Amino acid sequence: MKHITHWIGGKPWTGAAERQGDVYDPATGQVSGHVDFASADDVEAAVAAARQAFPAWRDASLAKRANILFAFRELVHRHREELAALIGSEHGKVESDAAGEVARGLEVVEFACGIPHLLKGGYSENVSTRVDSYSIRQPLGVVAGITPFNFPAMVPMWMFPVAIACGNTFILKPSEKDPSTALRLAELWQEAGLPEGVFNVVHGDKVSVDALLAHPDVRAVSFVGSTPIARYVYETGTAYGKRVQALGGAKNHMLVLPDADLDLAADAAVSAGFGSAGERCMAISVVVAVDPVGDELVAKIKERVAGLTVGPGSEAGSEMGPLVTGQHRDKVASHLDRGIAQGATLAVDGREHALPAGEGFWLGPTVLDHVGPQMDCYQDEIFGPVLSVVRTPSYDAGMELIADNPYGNGTAIFTNDGGAARRFQNEVEVGMVGVNVPIPVPMAYYSFGGWKASLFGDTHVHGAEGVHFYTRGKVVTSRWLDPTHGGVNLGFPTNG
Numbered sequence: 001m002k003h004i005t006h007w008i009g010g011k012p013w014t015g016a017a018e019r020q021g022d023v024y025d026p027a028t029g030q031v032s033g034h035v036d037f038a039s040a041d042d043v044e045a046a047v048a049a050a051r052q053a054f055p056a057w058r059d060a061s062l063a064k065r066a067n068i069l070f071a072f073r074e075l076v077h078r079h080r081e082e083l084a085a086l087i088g089s090e091h092g093k094v095e096s097d098a099a100g101e102v103a104r105g106l107e108v109v110e111f112a113c114g115i116p117h118l119l120k121g122g123y124s125e126n127v128s129t130r131v132d133s134y135s136i137r138q139p140l141g142v143v144a145g146i147t148p149f150n151f152p153a154m155v156p157m158w159m160f161p162v163a164i165a166c167g168n169t170f171i172l173k174p175s176e177k178d179p180s181t182a183l184r185l186a187e188l189w190q191e192a193g194l195p196e197g198v199f200n201v202v203h204g205d206k207v208s209v210d211a212l213l214a215h216p217d218v219r220a221v222s223f224v225g226s227t228p229i230a231r232y233v234y235e236t237g238t239a240y241g242k243r244v245q246a247l248g249g250a251k252n253h254m255l256v257l258p259d260a261d262l263d264l265a266a267d268a269a270v271s272a273g274f275g276s277a278g279e280r281c282m283a284i285s286v287v288v289a290v291d292p293v294g295d296e297l298v299a300k301i302k303e304r305v306a307g308l309t310v311g312p313g314s315e316a317g318s319e320m321g322p323l324v325t326g327q328h329r330d331k332v333a334s335h336l337d338r339g340i341a342q343g344a345t346l347a348v349d350g351r352e353h354a355l356p357a358g359e360g361f362w363l364g365p366t367v368l369d370h371v372g373p374q375m376d377c378y379q380d381e382i383f384g385p386v387l388s389v390v391r392t393p394s395y396d397a398g399m400e401l402i403a404d405n406p407y408g409n410g411t412a413i414f415t416n417d418g419g420a421a422r423r424f425q426n427e428v429e430v431g432m433v434g435v436n437v438p439i440p441v442p443m444a445y446y447s448f449g450g451w452k453a454s455l456f457g458d459t460h461v462h463g464a465e466g467v468h469f470y471t472r473g474k475v476v477t478s479r480w481l482d483p484t485h486g487g488v489n490l491g492f493p494t495n496g
């Protein structure tokens, strides 16, 4: 039985936790460990360590920071298989998928290795006679990241490489459902030479989140998780005067036009709908089939779903693993009967798919057809292996459906018509758009984030917006005095 605890000031925490949570192996349904839940005092200790480390870290040269990032990059890369196995053992996702998330996280580390370039300011000579002006960006201080279960490596790595490269010190509060990866990353940071206290991990639930949100020394909070908690974190954190970016849930539509290649569209819908058992914020959860493609497209999707191998993430050949907890599996499964009761048809029933024996949190891939916008399976973010198909008479009706949906994280159009694709990218009210690409997750040097109820705050994560989020701008106006500058002048300074 594993014991997972906090990482504060460069070492594992040695205190005794007042509360703990169970960590499961989703493939067996068995408890594999216990994770300590931080109290407000434990959070205080992490903030104190991060606060103490900040002055020296903010003054570390850009070259030193970049060198440590390069070393961390090498270590994560070297340990990528071990990290993938660790992720799979607590999350359940198959190893190729876990390896993919480590790779996408590494891209952000690689982006942050360019911090000397990213932090370059501007300089203007002679903004007034012999007066120069320049802009600099400075770190905020102690910043925190609160992350969801579904990407225990990648989502924290959207945040901390950029925050740390910018000169901040960081406290990560990972999901209590799969907490071990965060600790392994802390050890790798230390091996890379990161000074103690620059990266800290506290585990826990609402108590630790609330303590971080209320702490006056925590200057900024990045959050990724479900929409109700994202809204809460944004409202609470900003009420305490913090800078907050809070990324929420999603309902991603894939619009399939009649001229699309339906084989490629069906491949994409199945890959994006059932990869990671649908537990991705960029998963396609709704296929919008524009008449008359519905029947043919659903038939092709069914054919592909029937061939999917559901099994433990650690077994070669498994394409889809279990859900993260038994409770979540039951909630996802409840949508099947409710969908039928509300008028949908069950094109593929995941309960009948060949599933591993035992107590694991299994549910096979499900396709609900003839789904309508009022049904619960359309309204809820199911976050599981359930793909809904909505039939629609036209492009415009499909666009109306997407516009009326409260979420705006990702979307995709499948078509061979360049004009239609261009119109879609221009009109659609969604933050990340794919043209014949079903999971359009931006690269590290762009920024990731949705619109509407999928993001609260002004900035998206990583890329230029990440650097902006973790720094404050300052503009200096400077004059080196000589006798020509003499004389009192009460007028407002102008560019004379």
Ligand code: NAD
Binding pocket: 146, 147, 148, 149, 150, 151, 155, 173, 174, 175, 176, 204, 205, 206, 209, 210, 224, 225, 226, 227, 229, 230, 247, 248, 249, 250, 280, 281, 381, 383, 409, 450, 454
């Ligand atoms: P969650 O909202 O339950 O948890 C996210 C974090 O918030 C965790 O660290 C958790 O411990 C904490 N938390 C939970 N309840 C809390 C409370 N009452 N008060 C304060 N903090 C609380 O989300 P999850 O189930 O771990 O992750 C899945 C969700 O995350 C989905 O909705 C998914 O769409 C979303 N997600 C969004 C993105 C994105 O980029 N927009 C990316 C990944 C996941």
